[in-house]
Amino acid sequence: MIRLQAALPERYAAASPDELADMIAAAKQALGPRVLVLGHHYQRDEVMRWADARGDSFALSRLAADRHDAEFVVFCGVHFMAESADVLTDERQQVVLPDLNAGCSMADMADLDAVEEAWEVLGTVTDLDRVVPVTYMNSSAALKAFVGRHGGVVCTSSNARAVVTWAIGDRRSPGGTPHGDQVLFFPDQHLGRNTGFQLGYGADDMAVWDPRRARGGLDDATLKEASLLLWNGHCSVHQRFRPEHVAAFRQVHPGALVVVHPECAHDVVEVADLVGSTDFIIKAVADAPPGSVIGVATEIHLVERLATETPDKTVRSIDPLVCPCSTMYRIDAAHLAWVLEGLVGGEVRNRITVDEETAHWARIALERMLATV
Numbered sequence: 001m002i003r004l005q006a007a008l009p010e011r012y013a014a015a016s017p018d019e020l021a022d023m024i025a026a027a028k029q030a031l032g033p034r035v036l037v038l039g040h041h042y043q044r045d046e047v048m049r050w051a052d053a054r055g056d057s058f059a060l061s062r063l064a065a066d067r068h069d070a071e072f073v074v075f076c077g078v079h080f081m082a083e084s085a086d087v088l089t090d091e092r093q094q095v096v097l098p099d100l101n102a103g104c105s106m107a108d109m110a111d112l113d114a115v116e117e118a119w120e121v122l123g124t125v126t127d128l129d130r131v132v133p134v135t136y137m138n139s140s141a142a143l144k145a146f147v148g149r150h151g152g153v154v155c156t157s158s159n160a161r162a163v164v165t166w167a168i169g170d171r172r173s174p175g176g177t178p179h180g181d182q183v184l185f186f187p188d189q190h191l192g193r194n195t196g197f198q199l200g201y202g203a204d205d206m207a208v209w210d211p212r213r214a215r216g217g218l219d220d221a222t223l224k225e226a227s228l229l230l231w232n233g234h235c236s237v238h239q240r241f242r243p244e245h246v247a248a249f250r251q252v253h254p255g256a257l258v259v260v261h262p263e264c265a266h267d268v269v270e271v272a273d274l275v276g277s278t279d280f281i282i283k284a285v286a287d288a289p290p291g292s293v294i295g296v297a298t299e300i301h302l303v304e305r306l307a308t309e310t311p312d313k314t315v316r317s318i319d320p321l322v323c324p325c326s327t328m329y330r331i332d333a334a335h336l337a338w339v340l341e342g343l344v345g346g347e348v349r350n351r352i353t354v355d356e357e358t359a360h361w362a363r364i365a366l367e368r369m370l371a372t373v
């Protein structure tokens with residue numbers, strides 16, 4: 001993704017938190033239902049307090065699409081989420097990302113050229129009709145369009161299991177008519193691997209495609225035979241969690257429940273009690289009885305918000321040194337005030353658009369996902 005965000009004008013850069021809050025409140029008031037502010041679960045509180053809806057990436061995009069009256073959708077999240085919202089909203093709606101530098105380092109680990117090259121190499125060893133490309137929601141619209149064009153599908157961390165079952169079947173409960181017998185899964189190797197294990201595939205059925213090496217660093221037999229080819233991508237926030245964090249947390253809090261995100265490495269997932277998406281984690285905390293101690297492995301803003309909003313339970317990150325997602329963190333009250341005041345003055349700042357051809361195929365991949373789960 002190209003990063004273009006210029007420095008903010010002095011009015012915003014030098015404003016105090018209270019001044020920014022006044023600007024945002026006044027702009028939202030002036031815009032009324034014409035604007036919908038969406039907040040991803042990983043956003044900071046100074047932004048989240050202004051969100052008309054909170055949610056995970058897919059839920060928020062769907063919400064934007066359902067709110068036809070909202071002319072402007074201000075997406076407080078990262079670039080791929082704003083793109084998905086643009087794909088799913090109608091042509092009268094405009095999607096805005098308050099800071100163009102809010103990308104996703106994982107999404108950037110797979111680009112269209114590299115994926116097309118992998119596809120071409122696969123085509124030299126196997127019949128591509130048997131290969132189903134699956135892209136995680138955390139990817140550019142260009143990659144969603146690629147999978148749309150090639151009979152593939154998008155997945156999120158909450159539905160990856162159903163999507164991979166649709167693609168190649170569930171080894172633990174065979175049946176149905178899978179759409180192929182090999183998946184090329186990108187960009188997150190961990191979500192792909194955790195999903196493969198959940199469906200009964202073994203370590204020998206999976207191989208990592210390394211885009212920096214010739215032919216992915218794999219021999220032809222592996223390329224042809226692996227049921228899951230996993231892109232060598234990861235989330236720098238979730239990859240930091242280690243099994244030692246789980247052990248240390250349990251030592252301090254015997255009997256604690258440990259809930260981790262599927263972007264964590266498999267050795268962490270193996271020792272956790274529960275694994276699931278951001279929405280799943282929120283529900284797991286809500287469902288735990290009062291007095292529970294819950295150790296969570298995901299982005300720190302969500303964990304801290306859960307801790308504050310669930311005072312009858314103890315909610316902590318399992319890693320005391322966990323970093324925030326630095327790109328989510330780029331969205332702050334100053335950028336939110338800047339885009340909202342722009343809208344009041346008739347200027348759409350930081351609009352995110354996906355060209356019609358790309359949007360068409362990306363929509364097909366997203367709709368396939370919806371039909372699958």
Ligand code: 13P
Nearest residue numbers: 056057156157277278279
């Ligand atoms: P969700 O799909 O749960 O919103 O997660 C997105 C993400 O970036 C996780 O790291």
Ligand code: SF4
Nearest residue numbers: 104105106235237325
């Ligand atoms: Fe991307 Fe990880 Fe940040 Fe999620 S937490 S937006 S996957 S870098």
